[in-house]
Amino acid sequence: MASETPPNESGTRLLMRPLNRLEMLSEQAYAYVLLLPAAILLGAIAFYPLVRTLTFSLRADDVFGADPFGKFVGFDNYIELLSGQALIPNQFVDPAMNEPLLRQALIVTLLFAVLSVFFETLIGFGQALILNQDFRGRRWVRVAIIIPWAVPVVIQAMIFWLMFNPTIGWGTDFMQWLGVFGDNPLANTSNSFIIVLVADIWKTSAFMALLILAGLQSVDRSLYDVARVSGASPWQQFKLITMPIVLPALLVAMLFRTMDAMRIYGVIDASTGCEQVPTLTCLVISSFNARRWASASAVAFLTAIVIGIMVLFYIWQFRRTEGGAI
Amino acid sequence: MADTETHPDVEAQQHVHQQAGEPDLDRGMVEGWAARMISNPDRAYRAAFYVATFFFLVTTLFPFYWLFMIAISGDNVSNVGVLTPATPVEPGAFTEIFTQLPFHRFVFNSFLIATVATVLVLFVASLAGYVFGRLNFRGKQPLLLLVLVTSFFPPAAFFVPLNRLFNTNVEVLRPIMQDGSLYNTPQAIFLPLSALFLPLSIFILMTFYSQIPDGLEDAARVEGTTRLGALFRVIVPLSAPGVATAGVLTFISVYNEYFFSSLMTDGRAQNWAPMLEGVLGFRGQFEVDYHLMAAASIVAVLPVAILVVVAQEKIVSGLTAGAVKE
DSSP states (O other), rough: GGGOOOOOOOTOTTTTHHHHHHHHHHHHHHHHHHHHHHHHHHIIIIIIIHHHHHHTEEEEOOOOOSEEEEEEOTHHHHHHHHTTOOOOOOOOOTOOOOOOOHHHHHHHHHHHHHHHHHHHHHHHHHHHHHHHHHOTHHHHHHHHHHHHHSSHHHHHHHHHHHHHHHHTTTTTHHHHHOOOSSOGGGGSSSHHHHHHHHHHHHHHHHHHHHHHHHHHHHOOHHHHHHHTTTTHHHHHIIIIIIHHHHHHHHHHHHHHHHHHHHHHOOOHHHHTOOTTTTOHHHHHHHHHHOOHHHHHHHHHHHHHHHHHHHHHHHHHHHHHHHTTTT | OOOOOOOHHHHHHHHHHHHOOOOOOOHHHHHHHHHHHHHHHOOOHHHHHHHHHHHEEEEEEHHHHHHHHHHTTGGGGGGOOOOSSSSOOOOTHHHHHHHHHHHHHHHHHHHHHHHHHHHHHHHHHHHHHHHHOOOOTTTTTHHHHHHHHHSSSTTHHHHHHHHHHSSOOOOGTTTTTTOOOTTSSSSHHHHHHHHHHOOOOOOOHHHHHHTSSSSHHHHHHTTTHHHHHHHIIIIIHHHHHHHHHHHHHHHHHHHHHOOHHSSSSOGGGTTOOHHHHHHHHHHHOBBBOOOHHHHHHHHHHHHHHHHHTTTOOOOOOHHHHHHHHO
């Protein structure tokens, strides 16, 4: 490619010189030059902070010092966190949960991730099956289903906060009528957990639906004709044709949702507050606000590790289904 | 299967079915309905389809209807019903949000941050997407994997060092920034968010750019276009749908983001606090203006709702393309 370079204009225009040099580079070097902006952005905003988080987490908290980091303590923060002795601020009001703080946050986050992904998969599948049909007004049904996904987190939180607010919301009355909730669900840990869960399912089922829909549309329609001729019921068609073909797309969608659910923060902070539903990210922020920056870093890094383990688990599952069943 | 109209033949067939399957039995309404379902399962599936569609439409759209009811309830908001506003109806909240707090300024800040982030992401991701989609070079797979890896770290893992970095007073920045630090500036929000949402755009653009035939690029080069010229004058315009997709997704994601948006400013409009601080601002310490919060939420959700209606195909294709790449 370098041979096609226009003749050098004797370097008169200073501005053109770097551009001309770009023409002479080998493909390899050209690739690296073009990757430079992305490398700078990701390096400065992602990789550098990540390494710093790790190094911060290896130091002691110094709450009263000018610099909130004390001396190097190695993995002490992690050991204290995992054994439940860490001095992260006591933000959880529900006395019933006598667990150490990190374990609480870990349980809440994992429970949230599992439950939300489970229900989102079910509902997303339902939505995808509907959108996969041909009917008049399909475009508008799709818009209606996507809209919650596009709603800003703060407004999602607002909707559910208002809905379960004892003064004006009808959600509390309804749930009390069902016998599930107490008087003020926004000040109760387990009720708040359910509210946040419903809020998340409401918002992100659409994402699941779209990814599953993409899988559904890759199914060859003639397979259904064959199945119908051989007398398969719609349920059998679903189980034997749809499901195996959609499964890879479904696993990818679940992976994305799990990663996202593990970092849940905004909807909690803006609706029930981190006191009620303490997730890992909540713990990072509350430790940070208490000037326990080293502990905050350690929790943040632990969160990253937990997510990493989840990703590996999914990839392992994915490999297995690719190689085995299909 | 779920056509809104039934083909006349099918209808006739169903009729025959019913007459054959149901001799003169005297059934109640429910029983008769159930019997028809059993003799003709397609009918049951169609009924299930309509019920499910209706259910999803109500659950996704009803919250917005209810927000509107709150917003027009005025000061009597505590009397708001589930389906009706409190009387008398006062639509004044939609102007009051701009006088009580500078809500337009908050929304403007959000727009500015989202726009700058989108432009930055599109430029950087175009270069990177071109490299990954069209060039062959050593280290391509590992670098691509590295980009993917950044997308699954939780934002909390970057937060402590970034916050520290943005709060550092840098002498060089003193002439441009008020105190030489990035805290309370739009940069403190759009830089982290650009990095966070960059990987998705890289994957989307990579897919689109790789589909442009080589011949078109070669032709442009033979005509004497520079390498960068070929990218920005041939490949990018030809991939316009892909660029629009990445742009729409980035804009919505940045506009909706909560974590960095809530933590990188002190929450005042003149300090570039985004829209979420405006919405939460109506939840004062002593009194809560429910109707203003609802009105502000509706105003803030309108831009993304319009974007979804206009660009739904792009959103669908972008989300699925980005995820399937994995």
